[in-house]
Amino acid sequence: MPTLAELMQRGRAVPGARPWPRVQVDAELWQTAGQLLAEGHWTLLGLWADSGAVHMALLAEPQAGPGILSLDCANGKFPSIGRLHPPTVRLERTIQDLYGLEAEGASDSRPWLDHGSWGVRHPLGEWTPSPVAPMPAYNFLEAEGEGLHRIAVGPVHASVIEPGHFRFTVNGEAVVRLEERLGYAHKGIDGLMREAGLEQAVKLAGRTSGDSTVAYALAFSRAAETALQIEVPARAVWLRALMAEMERLANHFGDIGAICNDASFVVMHAQCGTLRERVLRAAEACFGHRLMRDRILPGGVAADLGADGIAALRGLLQEARRHFPTLIKLYDNTASLQDRTVGTGRLTPELARQFGCGGYVGRASGRDFDARRAFPYAPYDQLQFDVRVATEGDVNARVWIRIWEVEQSLALVEQILDRLPAGPVRVGLNQGSGNATEGMAIVEGFRGDILVWLRLDADGKVARCHMRDPSWFQWPVLEAAIEGNIVADFPLCNKSFNCSYSGQDL
Amino acid sequence: MHRILFDNLAKGTLTEPPPAPDESALAELAAALERNARRKLGRSLSIRQVDAGSCNGCELEINALGNPFYDLERFGLRFVASPRHADVLLVTGPVTRNMQIALERTYRATPDPKWVVAAGDCALDGGMFAGSYACLGGVSAAIPVDLHIRGCPPSPTQLLKGLLALLQVDKAR
Numbered sequence: 077m078p079t080l081a082e083l084m085q086r087g088r089a090v091p092g093a094r095p096w097p098r099v100q101v102d103a104e105l106w107q108t109a110g111q112l113l114a115e116g117h118w119t120l121l122g123l124w125a126d127s128g129a130v131h132m133a134l135l136a137e138p139q140a141g142p143g144i145l146s147l148d149c150a151n152g153k154f155p156s157i158g159r160l161h162p163p164t165v166r167l168e169r170t171i172q173d174l175y176g177l178e179a180e181g182a183s184d185s186r187p188w189l190d191h192g193s194w195g196v197r198h199p200l201g202e203w204t205p206s207p208v209a210p211m212p213a214y215n216f217l218e219a220e221g222e223g224l225h226r227i228a229v230g231p232v233h234a235s236v237i238e239p240g241h242f243r244f245t246v247n248g249e250a251v252v253r254l255e256e257r258l259g260y261a262h263k264g265i266d267g268l269m270r271e272a273g274l275e276q277a278v279k280l281a282g283r284t285s286g287d288s289t290v291a292y293a294l295a296f297s298r299a300a301e302t303a304l305q306i307e308v309p310a311r312a313v314w315l316r317a318l319m320a321e322m323e324r325l326a327n328h329f330g331d332i333g334a335i336c337n338d339a340s341f342v343v344m345h346a347q348c349g350t351l352r353e354r355v356l357r358a359a360e361a362c363f364g365h366r367l368m369r370d371r372i373l374p375g376g377v378a379a380d381l382g383a384d385g386i387a388a389l390r391g392l393l394q395e396a397r398r399h400f401p402t403l404i405k406l407y408d409n410t411a412s413l414q415d416r417t418v419g420t421g422r423l424t425p426e427l428a429r430q431f432g433c434g435g436y437v438g439r440a441s442g443r444d445f446d447a448r449r450a451f452p453y454a455p456y457d458q459l460q461f462d463v464r465v466a467t468e469g470d471v472n473a474r475v476w477i478r479i480w481e482v483e484q485s486l487a488l489v490e491q492i493l494d495r496l497p498a499g500p501v502r503v504g505l506n507q508g509s510g511n512a513t514e515g516m517a518i519v520e521g522f523r524g525d526i527l528v529w530l531r532l533d534a535d536g537k538v539a540r541c542h543m544r545d546p547s548w549f550q551w552p553v554l555e556a557a558i559e560g561n562i563v564a565d566f567p568l569c570n571k572s573f574n575c576s577y578s579g580q581d582l
Numbered sequence: 583m584h585r586i587l588f589d590n591l592a593k594g595t596l597t598e599p600p601p602a603p604d605e606s607a608l609a610e611l612a613a614a615l616e617r618n619a620r621r622k623l624g625r626s627l628s629i630r631q632v633d634a635g636s637c638n639g640c641e642l643e644i645n646a647l648g649n650p651f652y653d654l655e656r657f658g659l660r661f662v663a664s665p666r667h668a669d670v671l672l673v674t675g676p677v678t679r680n681m682q683i684a685l686e687r688t689y690r691a692t693p694d695p696k697w698v699v700a701a702g703d704c705a706l707d708g709g710m711f712a713g714s715y716a717c718l719g720g721v722s723a724a725i726p727v728d729l730h731i732r733g734c735p736p737s738p739t740q741l742l743k744g745l746l747a748l749l750q751v752d753k754a755r
């Protein structure tokens with residue numbers, strides 16, 4: 077078996093790919109890679125298309141960093157990896173929808189994001205837009221058997237959440253099969269990115285998934301800075317991490333409460349909602365926006381932290397440290413709550429590994445991966461934090477991973493405040509290097525690793541930007557985790573995953 | 583558990599304080615909202631939220647309306663699960679083409695009299711997503727809108743102000 081480095085040596089290196097190598101391969105090497113993925117040697121980080129080509133990011137050993145394979149699609153086709161390795165199936169369906177490139181031999185060629193309502197087909201394809209023929213009704217997978225019935229939910233849900241459709245097949249109260257249909261939040265961000273200037277593009281990136289606006293803006297900015305080889309001032313780098321940890325705190329507080337709420341345990345919801353609100357108010361005091369939107373951009377950050385902000389953050393730390401331990405005890409000691417979370421929605425370690433699940437979803441199922449540690453980017457390489465892992469893979473384990481992450485983030489915020497360097501927070505960009513450039517970045521958002529791959533043209537405008545949300549590898553395993561659970565536990569289970577709709581629909 | 587409940591009793595509520603001369607915007611807003619809601623609709627106003635392709639930022643702030651600081655339900659304003667129970671549709675997002683039918687059906691399922699509030703810059707005109715092949719570009723491109731609340735996302739206070747404005751609009755419906 078070749079190592080990833082060996083396999084990559086057989087391809088033709090693409091000059092200027094930063095910071096990780098990208099090589100041009102033929103169809104045979106492409107398939108060999110798929111085979112090795114399927115055998116479990118490597119992890120898939122992403123699969124996306126460009127004009128007339130497909131790219132696949134792979135990870136063998138985190139220490140060695142990712143490698144990217146590219147294949148030119150002769151006649152608009154490429155050999156399907158999804159037929160060997162299920163995590164790629166939805167990505168290939170998306171490539172087909174947006175680019176019209178066909179995954180040959182694919183086991184599932186149903187459309188994914190395209191619901192037949194755009195007025196064009198293959199909107200980003202080279203030879204199209206194709207004429208639009210009415211799209212046949214979507215074929216949900218069959219589930220047959222005595223006493224089975226189906227429940228259709230969404231896209232408009234019963235609470236204040238994002239749009240998506242769930243098709244449950246149920247036997248009595250037990251879920252026999254869940255099939256997701258997504259794409260309702262597809263806004264065409266890939267298309268809007270084309271030819272956008274960096275300022276516009278980073279704003280779009282920050283609107284890919286509202287709860288991860290900091291993480292996306294950070295990932296995009298780092299990819300752009302890598303492409304343009306720009307050094308960001310130290311203070312900006314530290315402020316970015318501060319924002320990222322505040323975003324993680326806000327989301328974990330909100331979700332821990334919301335999970336308990338779905339088990340009808342309202343006290344936790346109220347208490348955690350209070351902590352979340354305190355984080356958002358501190359964010360407003362620090363950076364002038366509750367979600368810290370549009371505060372990170374290529375070259376640095378758009379707002380500096382003043383004395384008021386620091387005081388607000390110190391107050392927040394105090395408050396959280398006073399109240400959160402009591403809440404943890406409450407969670408741990410309430411039998412009625414534990415009854416709902418322990419053993420519910422179990423994701424097996426095998427599946428988490430196969431799908432390369434990021435964030436608390438992976439870490440609650442034994443996958444010891446965190447982009448802040450795997451590809452240490454500044455300032456995390458200078459900060460102390462633990463990444464903890466559990467193996468039970470149930471709702472309870474995902475709650476606990478989040479609880480531990482809250483503790484780590486509080487510690488990180490404190491370290492950052494203690495050591496925040498002085499100096500400028502932004503550098504100007506040398507607009508357009510006169511050459512096409514490319515860059516990639518992977519950052520740890522609150523729900524897992526976000527990948528951004530960026531190609532800039534000679535004027536410094538975006539030629540192609542691919543953003544891969546962690547949810548791509550979390551949504552599919554939710555279908556498996558819910559099997560055998562009762563319908564009433566779905567909200568609880570779903571919330572413990574909290575996959576992004578907008579981030580995967582893009 | 584007991585400790586938390588006890589602490590809360592001892593500490594008092596978090597809900598923003600009753601009107602004081604300054605910095606009482608929220609409380610004032612709350613009182614005005616309540617007055618108007620009662621006058622127009624009796625004791626409650628039921629809101630059905632529809633995400634028509636938002637980035638989810640708007641939803642986060644709409645959800646924040648329920649936290650102990652804003653405590654929306656004290657005014658008789660509440661989120662309901664079905665459009666058939668709703669007086670107001672609160673719609674977010676640039677209305678993706680993939681959500682258009684679902685939005686229109688939800689609108690039709692909401693009994694008259696009803697109001698439509700478009701929340702967020704996207705819901706006004708598509709925001710950053712205007713011009714995409716995948717978006718209609720604003721809620722009014724799909725259904726009639728009574729009120730827009732700007733912001734990306736609008737803060738909970740802005741949302742409350744918007745709802746208040748809605749109740750003050752004298753509409754013969």
Ligand code: SF4
Nearest residue numbers: 637639702703704734
């Ligand atoms: S207005 Fe802003 S926060 Fe709301 S959906 Fe649009 S981009 Fe997201």
